Amino acid sequence: AQSVTQLGSHVSVSEGALVLLRCNYSSSVPPYLFWYVQYPNQGLQLLLKYTTGATLVKGINGFEAEFKKSETSFHLTKPSAHMSDAAEYFCAVSGTGGFKTIFGAGTRLFVKA
Amino acid sequence: ETGVTQTPRHLVMGMTNKKSLKCEQHLGHNAMYWYKQSAKKPLELMFVYNFKEQTENNSVPSRFSPECPNSSHLFLHLHTLQPEDSALYLCASSQDFLAGFTYNEQFFGPGTRLTVL
Numbered sequence: 001a002q003s004v005t006q007l008g009s010h011v012s013v014s015e016g017a018l019v020l021l022r023c024n025y026s027s028s029v030p031p032y033l034f035w036y037v038q039y040p041n042q043g044l045q046l047l048l049k050y051t052t053g054a055t056l057v058k059g060i061n062g063f064e065a066e067f068k069k070s071e072t073s074f075h076l077t078k079p080s081a082h083m084s085d086a087a088e089y090f091c092a093v094s095g096t097g098g099f100k101t102i103f104g105a106g107t108r109l110f111v112k113a
Numbered sequence: 114e115t116g117v118t119q120t121p122r123h124l125v126m127g128m129t130n131k132k133s134l135k136c137e138q139h140l141g142h143n144a145m146y147w148y149k150q151s152a153k154k155p156l157e158l159m160f161v162y163n164f165k166e167q168t169e170n171n172s173v174p175s176r177f178s179p180e181c182p183n184s185s186h187l188f189l190h191l192h193t194l195q196p197e198d199s200a201l202y203l204c205a206s207s208q209d210f211l212a213g214f215t216y217n218e219q220f221f222g223p224g225t226r227l228t229v230l
Contacts, residue, residue, distance in 0.1 A: 036221075041224075044203070045221070046220070100158065100161070
């Protein structure tokens with residue numbers, strides 16, 4: 001079975017500050033991990049994904065995430081927040097051969113000027 | 114058109130109405146999904162189709178009826194809905210398992226905002 005926990009339903013940062021969105025997962029098979037972003041009135045857009053190989057994954061818009069198996073975590077970071085980063089972010093886990101991707105409850109990111 | 118499109122973008126219906134949501138993907142994928150997104154709740158997977166065959170029905174009430182006539186189109190037929198069915202309905206598509214991809218990176222449409230009065 002698989003599950004995803006996103007710590008914090010809301011995160012607020014100042015423009016230019018570090019963004020850190022936390023995601024922990026549970027999986028009985030080697031996980032495939034994703035971060036999606038959803039802007040208002042839009043669908044989800046893939047930011048980045050981890051399947052195999054390098055554990056530090058770089059995505060679009062300056063975001064990156066690190067897969068830490070020992071901590072069962074896949075936290076999303078960005079060194080410097082921009083106003084346009086304000087959105088809802090979803091962590092998701094999938095596994096080998098399965099079509100069911102499990103999504104976290106989402107974290108809404110607010111960016112203050 | 115590119116990516117995944119959904120129509121209509123907004124829909125208001127009464128509890129006795131019948132309506133349909135449409136999804137079309139232009140990505141050459143063979144798997145398509147319906148999700149329900151309600152405020153303050155995780156994304157709920159409703160249905161999955163792979164090569165036009167339904168592979169998952171996540172205990173969805175029968176007032177929601179999916180249809181997948183081909184790998185590019187997906188419909189969600191609605192009838193006698195309840196106010197609690199008001200939500201954003203998202204369609205997504207992905208590569209199929211048989212293509213050798215063992216993970217399913219999904220591509221989402223913009224959603225249909227449904228309000229049931």
